Each structure stands twice: as C-alpha cells, then as structure tokens.
Amino acid sequence: MHSKAGPMNNEQVVALLLELARGVEFLDDNPFKTRAYRKAAMAIETQERSVVELIENAEIHTIDGIGKAIAAKLEAWVQRGDFSALENVRSALPHGFDELEKVPGLGLKRIRTLFHEHGIASVDELLEHLEAGSLTGVRGFSEKTRAKMLDAARQIISYRGKYLIDATLGHAREIINQLEQGGIRAVLTGECRRGMEIYTHIDILVEAVPSWVDTAQKILGNDFVWKHEGEQLLVTAPGKPPVRFHPTxxxxxxxxxxxxxxxxxxxxxxxxxxxxxxxxxxxxxxxxxxxxxxxxxxxxxxxxxxxxxxxxxxxxxxxxxxxxxxxxxVPELITRHDLRGILHVHTLFSDGRSSLLEMVKKARDMGFSWIGISDHSESAYYAGGMDIGKITQQRATIEQVRATVPEISILQGIEADILSDGSLDYPDEILEMFDFVIASIHSQMEMDEARMTQRILRAIRNPYTSILAHPSGRLLLSREPYRVDLSIILDEATRHSVAMELNANPWRLDLDWRLVYEFISSGGKIIIGPDAHSREGLEDIEYGIMMARKGVATPQVCLNTREEKEIRGVLKGSWT
Ligand SMILES: [Zn+2]
Ligand SMILES: [Zn+2]
The missing domain is CATH 3.30.210.10 (DNA polymerase, thumb domain)
Structure with missing residues (x-):
C-alpha cells in the first residue's frame, strides 16, 4: 500500500502498475490492458526523471509506452491520491491472492479454478482442502501435485511475519535517521545489531528524554501505530517489520x-x-x-x-x-575496510540490469581495486546465458572499459551451471579462457541427497572450478535448501582449493554462517559475493560481511581481501 506521507517515487508507481496488470490478468477481462500496464511499468522503470515531475510538467504523455488512459490513472494516484481503480481490482481478487501465487504449480488458471469452483481464496483455505482431501480427483491436481502444494502451503504459512535483512535494516535505519534528525538519540540493538538472515521485528534503543514519545510520533508520522508493551513500545506500519523501542x-x-x-x-x-x-x-x-x-x-x-x-x-x-x-x-573479524575486490557480478551480457561499464564504475566508486564479472553460462537460457560469441564480445567490451576506467582491474569470469551429472556447462577449452569459474546449481534441485552430493563433488573436482556459489540453494522465505551433504562438500572444497561463496544477496546469505567457523577452522576459504544484478546490488556485500563476521571469519580466510596482483593466481590455482 502506498504511504500517504510524501510524494510517490517511481519504484512505488511501478509496483502499483504491476499489481494492476496482474490483477487484471487474473480477472481475465482484457489482455490488452494487462500488456499496456506492464509496458508502462517498464517505461517508468527505465525512466531517469520522476513520475511526479513528468506529471507536473504535463510531459507524462510524451513517454513511449504511456497512453492517455494510463497517464490519467497516474495523475489520479500522484496528484489526488485517488486509488479507486486499483481498489476495485483488489477487491475482486481472492483475498489471499499474493500468497496463492507463490505456491509452485499454481498459475492464474488454477487459482481461478480454486477460487470460482471451490471457494478457495487463500493459502490457509488451500491447506484445509488439501488436508481434508477434498481436491482429490480435480483436474490438474494429481496426487503428486497435491503433495507438493501441501508442503508449499505449510512453508508459506511459516514464512508469515518474517522479513529479509535488506527490508529490515533499510526500515530500521530510516527510522533511526529520522529520530536523530529530530534530536532523539537512537541506536540499533537486538538481532539487527547482531545480524541475522531473517527478522520478525526491529529493536531500537532510544534515549528516554522527556516527552520523547510525543516527539517521535510527530517525526514518524501517521502511518505508524503505537502500542505500549510494559516498558517497551511496539510501533507498526503496514507492510514493514514492527519496531520495538527500548527506552533507556x-x-x-x-x-x-x-x-x-x-x-x-x-x-x-x-x-x-x-x-x-x-x-x-x-x-x-x-x-x-x-x-x-x-x-x-x-x-x-x-x-x-x-x-x-x-x-x-x-x-x-x-x-x-x-x-x-x-x-x-577472539580474532579480528573481517570488516568492509579489509575488502580489496568484489566478484559474482552480472551485467547486461546475461540477466543483469546494469551495463558492464556501470558495474565497474560503481565498484570503483565503492573503493574496490578489482572486480570479477561473472555472467551466466549457456545452459542458463532463462537468464540469457552466454554462448561463445557473446563471451568474445564481452571480452572486447572489457578491454574498452579497462581503457575508460583504468583505476580498477577487471577479471572476466563465468557463473557456470553445474549440469545434472556434475559436469560444467562448457568444454575445457572455453573454461580455460576465464580468469575464474563460479560453479552453481540453478536447475534440477529435486535430486535425492546422495545424487546431489555426488553432482556437486564432481563440479568441485573440476580443475577449472574456483568457487562454489550459493551451496545450499536456499532462497530465504521462499525456497528451502536442496538435499545435500554439505559437510562432505565443504571438506572436498578445501582439498581442491575451491572457495566457498558466502552469497550476500538478501534472499540467499548462503553458505549459512552457522557452518562457516568449522569450515575455515579446517582450512577452508570463503569469498563474499553480492550476486549483483544491478549497480545497487553491489551494496549487498555489506550483508555478506555481517554473515562472515558471525562465522568468526578473519580477513585471512576471505579471498576478497587479496590484492589484485595475487587474486588471479589464487582463483586459478591453489591457495598456498
Ligand atoms: Zn547463481
Ligand atoms: Zn549469480
């Protein structure tokens, strides 16, 4: 829901347009409308200027992809705070639509069947029906499908009220900033201070100067609901993690x-x-x-x-x-300051949203002295994986960017898919061309544990593999890890001088920090990878550092701290 405080930004407008597109698509009234909303959302996503400004200058119609009807809708949202068209669509949808869409195997068509023919409007109702066996015999809901949906429904319910690290810390810091600007001293505490992958709430310690509550209420505005809980105050805003204030x-x-x-x-x-x-x-x-x-x-x-x-x-x-x-x-734990380089970076050459030049400039601006580009390999067709032609083209682009941004070294790597038999996606002649090879699983995650473990072991033993990425395959609050014996994997990685990625993407944070200390204690090395798909994505490195610190990682065990002159050898060969 859009907050009434302050003007809407482009990101919010895009989100509402996409919501509208999805809603109209479900209601199945007009495929042209659906397409038009999506097109408009794309047009705004790539727009440098703000929608508010474009509307104020009566220039919104000049944007390619925004017709008259949509322009009128945007004006209603931005200028009058009138969301009635959107509200109408929302109220016609099943009330649990968002969650139903997350159930694997439930496309719009099946959600329509469930809604219209079985009165199922939420994941809770789906679960009830599945448990009672009342969908047995329904077309498209085989026994296998139903079993999968049952697991998924239970998982989705268990994810409720939980938030990822970026949303949580982002919200927490915004509140602290506002309070500090208003003269109230406040600091992060609790799990936000210790760092955790998933959060149920934010803890903020606040200096209890006289009438601080009144002041804070004024500063934070009307979106927040305040509730006393003993000494503490629980403050909630829609769609955001609740904040617990600890006055002191x-x-x-x-x-x-x-x-x-x-x-x-x-x-x-x-x-x-x-x-x-x-x-x-x-x-x-x-x-x-x-x-x-x-x-x-x-x-x-x-x-x-x-x-x-x-x-x-x-x-x-x-x-x-x-x-x-x-x-x-207790060793000196790794800090942001220790990092020399950053890798696991996607660009427009596969599924990234920023150009290679933009990614390199951003890494330079963040103070890194080297960056490792790693777009997807060929079989990752869904992510625009690179064939040999594209690899050569990327090499040429890297040469040009080197000339434009000489302050930072660029390594050309690849994120190569581990195929189902454990081989990598390219023949050795191609793998050899790269400065480093990240091996990753992106498909066939349903294998049994023994086969999955063998599959990954084979990838680790490949002499070209430098790094194993996101080793458990989990997507936090969305997908459980695949079945694999990680202790065997970690041992083998150390034996073959393959670094274990600590993927810093808020959805992944994988390798799990709980496994890091034992791994590094037995000689393993980690590398923190933002898995960035845009310039901003590079900033996720911060979350990886937090997780590394939880794993008691020092600068020595983390390959990002190696100088440029050293890193190529380290990634290509062995660590010693
Ligand atoms: Zn990946
Ligand atoms: Zn990636």
Whole structure:
C-alpha cells in the first residue's frame, strides 16, 4: 500500500502498475490492458526523471509506452491520491491472492479454478482442502501435485511475519535517521545489531528524554501505530517489520545496549561467569554487590568478567564464542575496510540490469581495486546465458572499459551451471579462457541427497572450478535448501582449493554462517559475493560481511581481501 506521507517515487508507481496488470490478468477481462500496464511499468522503470515531475510538467504523455488512459490513472494516484481503480481490482481478487501465487504449480488458471469452483481464496483455505482431501480427483491436481502444494502451503504459512535483512535494516535505519534528525538519540540493538538472515521485528534503543514519545510520533508520522508493551513500545506500519523501542535513561545506555543486544543464550552464559566473579547481570544493568557498575564502553563489561570483548555478531550463545573469549583468542573479524575486490557480478551480457561499464564504475566508486564479472553460462537460457560469441564480445567490451576506467582491474569470469551429472556447462577449452569459474546449481534441485552430493563433488573436482556459489540453494522465505551433504562438500572444497561463496544477496546469505567457523577452522576459504544484478546490488556485500563476521571469519580466510596482483593466481590455482 502506498504511504500517504510524501510524494510517490517511481519504484512505488511501478509496483502499483504491476499489481494492476496482474490483477487484471487474473480477472481475465482484457489482455490488452494487462500488456499496456506492464509496458508502462517498464517505461517508468527505465525512466531517469520522476513520475511526479513528468506529471507536473504535463510531459507524462510524451513517454513511449504511456497512453492517455494510463497517464490519467497516474495523475489520479500522484496528484489526488485517488486509488479507486486499483481498489476495485483488489477487491475482486481472492483475498489471499499474493500468497496463492507463490505456491509452485499454481498459475492464474488454477487459482481461478480454486477460487470460482471451490471457494478457495487463500493459502490457509488451500491447506484445509488439501488436508481434508477434498481436491482429490480435480483436474490438474494429481496426487503428486497435491503433495507438493501441501508442503508449499505449510512453508508459506511459516514464512508469515518474517522479513529479509535488506527490508529490515533499510526500515530500521530510516527510522533511526529520522529520530536523530529530530534530536532523539537512537541506536540499533537486538538481532539487527547482531545480524541475522531473517527478522520478525526491529529493536531500537532510544534515549528516554522527556516527552520523547510525543516527539517521535510527530517525526514518524501517521502511518505508524503505537502500542505500549510494559516498558517497551511496539510501533507498526503496514507492510514493514514492527519496531520495538527500548527506552533507556542516558546513564544506563551502555548496559541497556548490552542487555538488549542479547542473545538470551549469550546473556545466560555470561551470567554464570559473572556470578563467579561476584558480579550480577540484571535487567537493569551490571551490579557488583548492590552497586551498579558505571560503564563508559560496552567492552568494559567483558573486561570486568575477565573475558575478551565479543562483537555483537558473535553473541549467539555458541560454545565456541565463550571459549574464544575466555582464552583471549577472539580474532579480528573481517570488516568492509579489509575488502580489496568484489566478484559474482552480472551485467547486461546475461540477466543483469546494469551495463558492464556501470558495474565497474560503481565498484570503483565503492573503493574496490578489482572486480570479477561473472555472467551466466549457456545452459542458463532463462537468464540469457552466454554462448561463445557473446563471451568474445564481452571480452572486447572489457578491454574498452579497462581503457575508460583504468583505476580498477577487471577479471572476466563465468557463473557456470553445474549440469545434472556434475559436469560444467562448457568444454575445457572455453573454461580455460576465464580468469575464474563460479560453479552453481540453478536447475534440477529435486535430486535425492546422495545424487546431489555426488553432482556437486564432481563440479568441485573440476580443475577449472574456483568457487562454489550459493551451496545450499536456499532462497530465504521462499525456497528451502536442496538435499545435500554439505559437510562432505565443504571438506572436498578445501582439498581442491575451491572457495566457498558466502552469497550476500538478501534472499540467499548462503553458505549459512552457522557452518562457516568449522569450515575455515579446517582450512577452508570463503569469498563474499553480492550476486549483483544491478549497480545497487553491489551494496549487498555489506550483508555478506555481517554473515562472515558471525562465522568468526578473519580477513585471512576471505579471498576478497587479496590484492589484485595475487587474486588471479589464487582463483586459478591453489591457495598456498
Ligand atoms: Zn547463481
Ligand atoms: Zn549469480
């Protein structure tokens, strides 16, 4: 839903047009209309100027792909906040349409059948019918299909109320910025501070200056609903993760930050240490006897307990964390500053949305000294994979871009599909041409565990493979990982000097950080890949760094930290 605060941006307009297109398509009244809405959405997506400005200057009609009827609709949205046409379409759709569309195998036609003939308007109702067996015998709903839908429906329900890292941190930072600008001191805490793949809410620690709630309400505006929950305040806005505000007195800010950061398990473990040393960790701070310990820095809490400081990312309550802290063996965790290069980058040569030049410039502007381009290989036809002609053409483009942007080195790599037998998508003569080869699974994910494991092992043993990408294949809140024995895969990767990708795309964050520490401890190397499909996608690297830190990764185990003169050899050969 569009927020009434502030003018609409192009992205919001595009989203509404696509929603309208989908709705009209489902209602099946007019295929021309559907196409026209999609065309208009595309036209705006590639438009540099804002829709608001185009309308104000009466220039919206001049955009190719926007006819009179759609221009009128956009004017209604942007100028009058009139969404009645959209509301009419929405109200004619099954109320759970968005979720029904996510069920694999449920196209518009089947959703129509379910809706019109069985009165099924949501995933919950679908689940009920499947469980009761009432779709048995219905055309297009074979036993196998129904079993798959049953799993999918349960999964979709389990994903509710959960948010990915980009949406969560984006929303959290926006709120903090607004509060700070309004003079209220606020910082991220809880899981947002520790870093996590999936979130149910945002925790923000806020300095409880007099009447801060009134001020904050004014700053954040009317989209937010405020609710007291004991000491805390729960603040919700439609479509956004709920925010939990933890008000604190300025003099308790340090211990409050520590306590709200958690995790519960970490605090529980620390309590045991504390009591041995005569300290007590309580809800309202750290105490020595009856005296509250005055703190100027969170580090002092750990010092007092005779422990090395643990950064927020490694406070998950794992045994290893406390052990490292006790033995003063917590290493310097990797930071953004340590990274020299970035790879796993798509361009217009396959399914990227930015040109090679744009990607290279953006990487340079982010301070990287090398970038590895890796478009899709030939069999990824759905992603515009490259044949030999395109590879040669890309090579020529890279030469040109080198001349234009000499400050950064460009490596030509490939994201090669692992075929069902574990071979890579190109013959050796072609693989040899690349500076690096990322091997990935993008198809046939339904294999049993033994076959999938063998398939990936074979890809790792391929002498041209430099990196195994997104090793579990999970898409967070959308697709479960495929069945594979990752411990065997990780061992074999280390043996063959194949780096494991820590895919930084918010949907993936794969390799799972929970597996990172053991992997690197036994000699494995990681590389953080944004899997960027646009310039902005390169910024996702931040999430990968967060996950690497949770895996207790140091600069040494992460190949992004290698200098340009070193990285080519490292990716082509072995690490030592
Ligand atoms: Zn991929
Ligand atoms: Zn990719």
């Amino acid at each position: 007195e300025p003099e308790h800010a340090i211990s409050a930050l520590f306590m709200t950061t958690g995790s519960d398990e970490h605090l529980h473990n620390l309590r045991d240490f504390a009591s041995e040393k005569g300290f007590e960790i309580r809800e309202d701070g750290i105490f020595h006897g009856e005296n509250r310990v005055a703190l100027t820095d969170e580090r002092e809490i750990y010092e007092q307990l005779g422990l090395q400081y643990l950064p927020p990312e490694v406070r998950e309550g794992r045994e290893i964390e406390l052990l490292l802290a006790q033995q003063a063996h």
